[in-house]
Amino acid sequence: MPTRDEVDRFIILPPSGARSESDLRGVEAYLKSCFPEYDFFANGDILPFDGDYQVLPICGE
Numbered sequence: 001m002p003t004r005d006e007v008d009r010f011i012i013l014p015p016s017g018a019r020s021e022s023d024l025r026g027v028e029a030y031l032k033s034c035f036p037e038y039d040f041f042a043n044g045d046i047l048p049f050d051g052d053y054q055v056l057p058i059c060g061e
Contacts, residue, residue, distance in 0.1 A: 007057040014040040015051055019044035027053070 012027055024042035030041040040059075 005058055008037065009039045009041070009058040011056050011058055012040055013046055013049075013054040013056065014042060014044055015053060016048040019048075 010031075012024075012031070014024060016029070016035055021044075027042050028040045032038070040055075
């Protein structure tokens with residue numbers, strides 16, 4: 001379990017072609033199964049972009 005000053009929550013930003021709700025929930029479930037001590041939230045409500053998924057820490061809570 002991460003300590004108080006470590007990040008344990010992440011947001012996943014999908015590339016342009018992967019924005020269906022089922023795709024986003026699948027990515028969350030996959031990452032949670034690989035890293036059960038962390039929380040992941042996939043969000044497709046952003047401007048489309050090309051490339052790979054981006055995983056960003058949620059800091060400052």
